[in-house]
Amino acid sequence: MDEFTYGRRQVVTYDHTGQPHYQYRPLTPEDFLDPQEGDAFFHGQRHDQVVQALTRALRWHYRFHPSTIVLQGVKIRWADRSLPGPAPDLAVVLKGSEPRRPRTFFDVQQEGAHPRFVLEVTSPRLAHLDREAKREIYARAGVEEYFLVDWDDPGAEPRLVGYRLAHGAYVPLAPDVQGRLVSQVLHLALQAQPGETGVAWVDLRTGRPITPEPGWTDSPAEAQAEAHARARSIADSLSSFLAGGDHA
Known part of the structure; x- marks a missing residue:
């Protein structure tokens, strides 16, 4: 088996002259449940494409919601510090602040909000942890809904699995008559x-898949820069207007 089957973590050491030396150590399945910043897990191209597409669609859908945060691969620090802090493929916080601020972790205590929905896309090497260990962590943390896009057979359609929290434990969700998993938290399917x-998100109001406009960016950093640029433009226009008024 490849030494770096699951992924790798960079380790920096310093010699007697203070020069850094960089090495990598292999990650274990346990690291997947409580990663450190910078850990690189090897899920595969399809996993990454699916996660990116689902995250982008959700960010597009919530682009005008000032308190909805859509996190991708961001480590969660729960209010219960004894719980491991995974970095879910996709997590949604509905009553947060600064949704477009880049984050390397999400601290529930500091943010004053917690993820109400989590989705994981399985990859062959780590699927068993998504199905069991992470499900237990998210239930104990009080995440109301947990969805899985699960591929048992790489050549087949994904299996969609959903759970909803009831009395502290997850209850499996049955698909609707159209074979969709309906999220009561997100009001989407x-x-x-x-x-x-x-796989795709569907807007229950229209019955259509959520499709971002071509060229739209879901990058928090780019969105923040764009917002700052708009603010500067407005400020410059106002300053120009006021300056013109002073000379009138």
Whole structure:
């Protein structure tokens, strides 16, 4: 088996002259449940494409919601510090602040809000942890809904699995008549569909898949820079207007 089957962590040491030396150590399945910043897990190209597509669609859907935060691969620090802090593929916080601020971790205590929805996309090497260990962590942390996009067979459609919290434990969700998993938290549905990602969000109001406009960016850093640029432009226009008024 490859030494770096699950992923790698960079380790920096310093010699007697103060010069840094960089090495990598292999990650274990246990690291997957409580990663450190900078850990690189090897999930595979399809996993990454699906996660990116689902995250982008959700950020597009909530782009005008000032308190909804959509996190991708961000480590969670729970209010209960005894719980391991995974970095879910996708997590949604509905009553947060600064949704477009880049984060390397999300601290529930500091933010005063917690993820109400989590989704994981399985990869062959780590799927058992998504199905069991992470499910237990999210239930204990009080995450109301947990969805899985689970591939048992790489050549088949994904299996959509959902759970909703009831009395401190997850209860499996049954698909609706159209085979979709309906999220009461998000008021959206997750459905399998043909194509590279094999899955899509559906807006229950329209019945249509959520599709971002071409060219739209979901990067928090880019969005923040764009917002600052707009603010500067407005400020400059106002200053120009006031300056013109002074000379009138």
